Amino acid sequence: MNPVSPELDRRFRDAAAREHLLDVAYDLVDTPVGTLFVAATERGLCRIAYDAEPERELDGLARAFGLRVLRSIAPIDPARRQLDEYFEGKRQRFDLAVDLALQADFNRRVLRELARVPYGEVVTYGELAARSARPRAARAVGTVMNRNPLPIVLPCHRVIGSNGKLVGYGGGLHRKEALLRLEGALL
Template identity: 60%
Template sequence: MTVPTDLDRRFREAAARSQLLDAAYDVIDSELGPLLAAVTDRGLARISFDPEPEQELESLALLAGRRVLRSPRALDETRSELDDYFAGRRTAFDLALDMRGLPEFTLRVLSELAKVPYGQTATYGELAERAGNPRASRAVGTVMNRNRIPIVLPCHRIVGSSGDLVGYGGGLERKERLLRLEGAML
């Protein structure tokens, strides 16, 4: 049996309005291709470059709860801020973030990462120092690789000690495109 599209949409919107969802997600079109984004009642919880990542949704359900549904309207604010960012109208995000379940060191690193200004870069070593552990540049690299909210938490702004582009979960091409968008690469 197939559920009519309109009925499905109304069901999802009613579930979101009634706060019956633990997390809502949608696929957002962007300059980098489709992005899967997910929110909880605490804020933005995920951005993935893979628009159909079963593993991402499973880990989101483990974190937030099993009631995870595709609900486009729940992502309106996220979609709007990302659209503004890609159009060059936004240099910082105002979204609440759901960071639950992350270790203390990861939270410190991501907090310092969020302070790297638009259009600028920092190295893994600099970020490790800012997070209070100057010898932890490799650990910072691991945190960047596992960043659940790329773009908003701008791991693309972190470069190797020589200034070279290294490592990015979305691929180096996307990292370069984001840095060019921000004017950090000539």
């Protein structure tokens, strides 16, 4: 029995991406806050998940973006590199295209505003709501943060309660704390 060699497997996965045959490429990226499931369409990054169950993620991506979902290293390389640099403290801004095409208008507006919150700073949910032209929508902003498709790159960890408490985080409060500490926003 000749198993498919890792080189042959890699060659096919690279070729599939190179020939633009994929709806979504994904890979796993190791970081100090755990292994991330990272996925991208041709338009940009579409999903980052903590503690992912790959099978569930694949089904979700296939429903949202199309069936041709394949693990492929090359398309995820820019994100991997920038995440590495971020966790080494060498990068403060992500320079990555993002695919928010499937987000509702309000969510997209909030996520765009979120992307402008600088490294090492925090804003409150209410403040982010105001910046998104919906000053009374702090709670709705909280929901958008909770469902943020691209945590870390879209920095929902920089959004905190008006009393200064961290409040919540999709990936668990210990991670929110770790990210803010890395950025020097927490001592």
